[in-house]
Amino acid sequence: MRKLWVVLVFVLLANGLARTTINYFSFTTDQNHVKDLEALIAAFEKENPDLEIRYTTAPFDSYFTKLQTNLAAGSAPDVFELNYENFVTFASRGTLLSLDPFLRQDTSLNNAFYPAALSAFRQNNIQYGLPITFSTVVLFYNKDLFDKAGVAYPNANWTWKDVLSAAQKISNPAQRVWGVYQPVQFWEFYKVARQAGGGLQVGPRVQIDTPANREALRYLVDKVRLKVMPSDAEMSGVSNEDMFLGGQLGMLYSGIWMFDKFSQAKFKWDIAVEPGGIRKATHFFSNAAVISRTTKHAEAAFKWVKFLAASPATVKTRIDRAWELPALSLAQRALFDAYLKRPLPANREAVFDSLRYAITPPVVENQSQLQDIINQELEAARLGTKTPEQALADAQRRVEALLRR
């Protein structure tokens, strides 16, 4: 009996010593998907008995503080997630490991990814990350409210004008029903500016205060003035998603990550490609898995990154569990069949149609400061403490000062 114990201890020890541990930080894993991540890890460890994944999750708001603290303390996780906007900062500060040597060896990944998602995580022609998910924003609409107002449903050919006229017919503030909700913030603004034929430029030259951008901001804030969109006080802290779910909004600009939540709606709803101005433009959000430059287990880390980004197990889990979309090439349409066949919303093709107009936001090294400045000025315009023209002029001046620093 004693011998058996000794043998057992040795086996366990040997096993434990032989296993390489990969530390992994994730913000895309919220509480609904922790079990899914654990299932993925189990599948990965089964394929690679010598590897062990130890994960840490944090919500987006606190994730980057945690990550930076760990990097500063010299205890960087081997593999971590970055969104497109923060990727630039981390890549340009030399914290990431180039994936090119691995990608040259492993040709199975050629053409596997959605091209825009893959190139988003390349800097100075070096690939630093593999995209693991993507998402976009579409126009959600409440069919019941459209029927009640006798308005035809939105389609891919709609423009701003159609949105405003439908919203005016649907709105009934006395009954606490509004035609539309479109957030007035950085994300919406750079997109709507493009729809107006302008755009945000923060490169060597700052272009924020331009005629087209002014028109875009007027369009965004006018909805409150025309009473087709609820004001902050009217919303009283209820989120726009909850208002839509409560049947109080005819149309809502929101992300495809809301499908799950809206599936409990007590009314009929669907989605459409977002209406444009003089041209169309839609969001493209993507998250990637990257490897820390200081990792001691680069090969093993890459295996896990590849598994997270492109393995059939991950693709299936993400689609089955409505856990964002894998950022794989649409040429592999069969992969997305399960996604398209899910019942709500009916027009799931709009998700992929949207990608045709996808644009990416302007990104600078001090991204969060840039966004805070622009958000503050947009909010002032929305609350009416500044005119849209003033707000954009101030934003232009402040961003110029920021980038000079």
Next chain:
Amino acid sequence: MYERGWRRTLTLALFLGPSLLGMVLFVMGPILASLGLAFARWDLLTPPEFVGLANFRALWADPEFWRALRHTFGFLLGYIPLVMLCGLGAALVLNARIPGRDFFRAVYFLPVVTAWVAVALVWKWLLNPGYGLVNHLLGLVGLQGPGWLFDPNWAMPAVILTSVWKDTGFVMAILLAGLQNIPREYYEAAAIDGAGGAARLRYVTLPLLAPALYFALTLSLINSFQVFDQVYVMTGGGPAGATTVLVERIVKNAFSYSQMGYAAAMSWFLFALIFLSSWALTRLQRRAL
């Protein structure tokens, strides 16, 4: 137990060691490090780099910093008179022999020991313009309540009111202790000399309460320079940046903008501000008393 010399020193070191070690490692260390960082640029990702006075020059030129400083002083000017008056009023009433005195003392002190986050969340709900209790009550007497936290002009007053509500009990506790130290004989003597209630307050209570008043004032001043939790939870510095304050800027610059050096410089500016104003207040007290 009563040894002299090195044995005694050793015993003392043994007992004090753990807490001193913690103090040095986790309080003094970071404080000194932040003094060094104030003269460096550090983004947490690459090693710090000495930049001399650049952070302080940037501070001087940063309109965001000046705006936060203005808001901090705005908070201070609204908060201090109100909290001192309410605290004094509560202390005077609860020092008198009224029924349920101990109960009310506990009640007024309760907000002080409640966590700021909980208080801020409850007040956020109370002040909600759509379904909050405050505007509902104002509506009952025919007043249209403002948008409070959603209105750039009313957000700071709302934060001030909440802070006064929470800290009144703290000022009250200090002043109550001060009141109980005033010998009863003085009041009796004043009454015999024909002093009424108002005269007793003016000529007996207030002069003898002055040390406690100065103490409460100094603490409130320090607290209001450091105003943060309530702003962070209730408004996050909004709407449209109407309630940004110094500590909120420090946290933003350190943890959102990755400008540790700049944030450290701002912290030391805040330290100087608090140090100088407390020192001035002490001088004033010495001259007055």
